[in-house]
Amino acid sequence: MxxxxxxxxxxxxxxxxxxxxxxxxxxxxxxxxxxxxxxxLLGPEQAARRLGVRRVDFDHVVRLRWLSPVGSVDVDYKRQGGVTTIPLYD
Known part of the structure; x- marks a missing residue:
């Protein structure tokens, strides 16, 4: 849509x-x-793979604010600590 x-x-x-x-x-x-x-929309791992960079390099790009998430999704890991917010990238 x-x-x-x-x-x-x-x-x-x-x-x-x-x-x-x-x-x-x-x-x-x-x-x-x-x-x-x-x-x-892609999570951080998928976005790094799409860009062809290591995840640590992707995290640096986000930390420097060269790239920022366009949304987020909450994932509930009931057995492993509760709700985690995952940033989503375009």
Whole structure:
């Protein structure tokens, strides 16, 4: 939806309704993996891998504020210490 490929048709933000034909047409596209790759937010490990740098170098870039997260997600590790906030990068 962020890519502008599926029209927002419903009133529920958490569970948006899209037309099945739009989803089917999008699923048939050969460029779907590359398209999704461009629009999915990445965690720090994934972002470092995408940039082709070591994680420690990625952390330095973030520390220097050359790159900053565009969002975050909370992950609940119930058995290992509770909720951890993971920054997400574009």
């Amino acid at each position: 962020k890519a502008g490929l599926l029209l927002y048709l419903g009133g529920e933000v958490e569970v948006p309704d899209v037309h099945p034909d739009q989803v089917a047409a999008l699923g048939c596209g050969r460029d779907l993996p590359a398209l999704l790759d461009r629009h999915v």
